[in-house]
Amino acid sequence: MIRLEGVEGQAGSFHLGPIDLSLPAGAAHALLGPSGAGKSTLLRMILGLETPQKGRILFKGEEISHRAVEERGFGYLPQHLALFPHLSVEENLRYGLKARKRSGAGYETHLKHLIDATGIAPLLDRRPETLSGGERQRVALVRALAPKPELLLLDEPFSALDPALRRELWHLTRSLQEIDGTAMLIITHDMQEAFALADRLHLIIDGTIRQEGTPTQLWEHPHDAQTARYLGVRNFLKIESWEPEDRIVRVAGLSHPLYFHETPPTQEPSLCAIRPESIEITENEEGSDIFTLPAEAFSEPGGTLWRARLGNGEILEVRESRMRTPGEKRELHLRLPPEKLLLYP
Known part of the structure; x- marks a missing residue:
């Protein structure tokens, strides 16, 4: 046409x-x-x-x-x-x-x-x-x-x-x-x-x-970090090291590594990104893929935005569909699904 x-x-x-x-x-x-x-x-x-x-x-x-x-x-x-x-x-x-x-x-x-x-x-x-x-x-x-x-x-x-x-x-x-x-x-x-x-x-x-x-x-699948930011990806974690053969990345502020499912990029990645709504809040406290972080609740239409603090002081945003009391503070047990992680140079 x-x-x-x-x-x-x-x-x-x-x-x-x-x-x-x-x-x-x-x-x-x-x-x-x-x-x-x-x-x-x-x-x-x-x-x-x-x-x-x-x-x-x-x-x-x-x-x-x-x-x-x-x-x-x-x-x-x-x-x-x-x-x-x-x-x-x-x-x-x-x-x-x-x-x-x-x-x-x-x-x-x-x-x-x-x-x-x-x-x-x-x-x-x-x-x-x-x-x-x-x-x-x-x-x-x-x-x-x-x-x-x-x-x-x-x-x-x-x-x-x-x-x-x-x-x-x-x-x-x-x-x-x-x-x-x-x-x-x-x-x-x-x-x-x-x-x-x-x-x-x-x-x-x-x-x-x-x-x-x-x-x-x-x-x-946003192609790059700038595209991802425009399309609403809010969490960008700094990668300290990665093992492409085992599909593992270690990021600043988290106590143990993350696993990713996507095909390893041709360039060594420096950022690991994930959407706030893709992070799972779980009742499980133990597990190699569970992170326990202090967080504070903020209201938003239709749910709650939790601001969890990483070990290095950086903020990880987590979206929950349930309404919570603004200002509520608690420890969250979080899982970052490997299939939802995005890696960028």
């Missing part, structure tokens, strides 16, 4: 690329990354608002790197929605159809289906300023999909909404995308949003794609 080959760009001292990215027809992908990573620059190139300095952009096999915005025909849902305040909701919905000269029974049936699916029929005579945030989002989504674009680009359109409404709109957007078979590329810094909306993720950091794969692949 759309393919980026060696795309590069420059904005002041910031360099983007080279970027290689492929989005098949009907697929839902996300370009995920922190602010300043290059997401917006790359989006502008795909839309046609900027031209790559190097490389090319192909759509259905044809190069479109220098093609005008209106000639590309992509659907676009921007962060600030850009509804026309002087038009009614229905006039907003029909704007894209008129601009692209799309008419006929097929488009009318499609528009009616979108209106019914999103529940905005009672809003058709109203102006955008009278709508709630969620209603405006629905209207903008329908407007973007009404001309039946082959590719829909979303630029963090749900970032200003409360969490419950955002989740509702994620599911609505995904269901409409699957029904219509529209290819979709979501631009976002929000990991939850990317995981909810996309089948495949392209993680961009400092202007380069650091890793791509399914949400499960990125979550379970």
